[in-house]
Amino acid sequence: MALLQIAEPGLCADPHQHRLAIGIDLGTTNSLVATVRSGSAAVLEDESGRALLPSVVRYMQDGSPQVGLEAQLRQSDDPHNTIVSVKRFMGRGLKDVQDAAATPYRFVDAPGMLRLETRAGVKSPVEVSADILKTLRGRAEAALGGELTGAVITVPAYFDDAQRQATKDAARLAGINVLRLLNEPTAAAIAYGLDNASQGTFCIFDLGGGTFDISILRLSQGIFEVVATNGDSKLGGDDFDERIYRWIVEQSGIADLSAGDARLLLSLARKAKEALTEKDETRITATLSSGTAVDRVLSAETFFMLTADLITKTLGPTRKALRDAGLGVDDIDGVVLVGGSTRMRHVRSAVAKFFQREPLTNLDPDQVVALGAAMQANMLAGNHRSDDWLLLDVIPLSLGLETMGGLVEKVIPRNATLPVTRAQDFTTFKDGQTAMSIHVLQGERELTGDCRSLARFELRGIPPMVAGAARIRVTFQVDADGLLSVSAHEQTSGVQATIEVKPSYGLGDDEIARMLQDSFTHAHHDMAARNLREQRVDGLRLLEATQAALDLDGWQLLSDTERVTIDRAMETLRVMLDGLDHVAIKRAADSLNRATAQFAARRMDASIQRALAGRRLEALEA
Amino acid sequence: MAITLSASAADRIQKFLAQRGKGIGLRLGVRTSGCSGMAYTLEFVDETLPDDLSFESCGVTVLIDPKSLTFLDGTELDFVREGLNEGFKFNNPNVKNTCGCGESFNV
């Protein structure tokens, strides 16, 4: 029997037509599901009253998955079949995973995305994530008493196309209709923005289990705009655990740990870390499979010292995000803490010191993201008036097209707000050209070789026209989930081609960070290279156009001396085009232009006369 | 003629109203639809309508239009937990049969 919830005025659903919508925080370490009931967002708990579902999947002999706490408890005695932190592998190839050797998994390299060999067979990260999502879906359906309309699933702001696509695929596999993918920090902002009706510029500092995300958001009149994002995909609570683990191993003088013992010590390290959030010291005891006994007392002071550099590591991306946004610490009106690791006292005090203010912590840092996702899901499902608020997100790297000479023409600039559609017109380069190849690139650099190639496709069937007559409009569309589709159509003929850009694997944020860094360092060099290529393209085009005109009308409209002057100017330009001096090319092109000025004028007159010759006199007079 | 709230329902409604940050009470209603003739509606109230009848129960203002009241008179609204699920339930003495779903009924 369905239990009723209180609806917004005028938005009561028809019976049996409840728009049950949920928000899912699919975390590296923990996952949560939340929903809005009777106007309030709340996290849904399992039968035992637990909100956090450890993002751990253990594959059993019979092929069935065990998900969550039970799996987590068995991870030390069944490490090969117990997958933790699978989010790190989403949309990634084996070569993207630097610490592959340090994990207990048997990886299988596969085109696009790596696979994991378990006793239940070879699993893709998408399947493992789907098993986590299925568990959350089951929990939600039990709690809401019906079938779900859909879900908003959160992803790190830095997730690229491949990682977002993999997340969507996992949801589909779990039988969940994805209403939208939402950036985690943006979800946190929604949770805070709506609950507190905040205004101003905010910084969302999210230190979870495996990832660090920093986002700068502007909130005004209920409108959220993400003005900058940055982060480190390999920094989180796990690294703090690792430090304690290494300390235990060193202090106890242990050598040769089995995979199971290593897991055991790691989970004890995590417990110790969490205990130090409340207490000034904690005791770590264990008996290893070798019989070795571990018994150590770790003080908060030692722990803070062991991990001080990890905290420093969060401040770099924070500074970069501020710089990208063109803001100083003084411009930030509030700092929101998200992620379980922001519970640590030295993280809080470092953030407070950096921003010179106490961060906002009134919502549970573990739940903020799921709560915000639930609010957005509720709105998208139609249970809340959508004109109340609007959501804007940004793209992390510019998107563009290759143009003549290996140059990148940016179509959508970095940090453009999502969803976004931008069109740019291009034309054919050669007379009679019937196809155009379209090469989509991502990155900040000027030359194609320095950017990441996302896709190539061809627009065919362009009717033959003179160079420059075709009007090819290329449209880039990035949807609210950050997924790109590109379409091209020739406007005079209506010929069309479209591609959904799904790269086989995506850009890591290290790569994103490197590319941003590169674009800055190389800006000067790039400009020179760009100038040269541009001048070359212009020069070549001028040569081709001049040659075509000469072939057509040269014999009729030019005297021999005139012809010689033009030929000479063309030859000079040809020579310069082989060189590296863009100024010289420009000069040669300009003098060819001057040499052909008379000729061009005569051609124009001649073509007007030809056009008029075809008409009857009456028509002209009328 | 009256509508009442159970203590747990009133408690929840007050909490939800506080979290929502606005609203003057709760509107109960009935509309024709569903597999068994009529269906309950349950909404927050931001403004009253001219015809509204108003009840006060455990400190919560309950509004209802006169037509709906003929089907809901004597109803107690309860808040219950069933397993993981939780929500409101109408205990309506006027109901002859329900479709088993709790949302639609006949009088």
Ligand SMILES: Nc1ncnc2c1ncn2[C@@H]1O[C@H](COP(=O)(O)OP(=O)(O)OP(=O)(O)O)[C@@H](O)[C@H]1O
């Ligand atoms: N009381 C605590 N003190 C210190 N750390 C804590 C505490 N509670 C949880 N954590 C840490 O928070 C981390 C998990 O945080 P969270 O659940 O936000 O991560 P996640 O969202 O799954 O990961 P990610 O955001 O990287 O995808 C773990 O490293 C855990 O040890």
Ligand SMILES: [Mg+2]
């Ligand atoms: Mg998180």
